[in-house]
Amino acid sequence: MNSTYLFEQSDQLLPTDSPFDLVGTVSNPPNLKLRGSINWAYDSFSTNLAVNYIDGFRNEQVDPVEDVSSWTTVDMTVSYRTGDRSGSGWLDGTVFSVNALNLFDRDPPFAASAGFDRDYDTANASVLGRTIAFQITKQW
Secondary structure: OOEOOOOOEEOOOOOOOOOEEEEEOOOOOOOOOEEEEEEEOOOEEEEEEEEEEEEOOOEOOOOEEEEEEEEEEEEEEEEEEEEOOOOOOOOEEEEEEEEEEOOOOOOOOOOOOOOOOOOOOOOOOOOOOEEEEEEEEEEE
16 A cells, blocks of 8 residues: 655745645645555466545635545556466567556546636546556567
């Protein structure tokens, strides 16, 4: 498991201004990010399942200020290894993988925009939805 908890990140526009905290606001780092994963392998097959969590935050770019909900996504990889690279076959040392990001196609949480044509936090979320990739890796 990987996790990050950010206590404070302040900014100050002018030396005479009071500093203000950016953490947990739209387009800035969230307070909490987590990624937990589990791996399983048997013979030539392996799989990895990962859960990603981004904590909710405040959207201070609109009036009144809104609370934006958290976002949880799941990623998965399934792989098949043909054999070790010391074998004599042309497929030996080849790994076939299928990767799925945002497996359950979760939309990012709604965050109203102030004059921009978007309804999500572009710094912390993606609108691509489920992304599936097929990969072939050959070791020599």
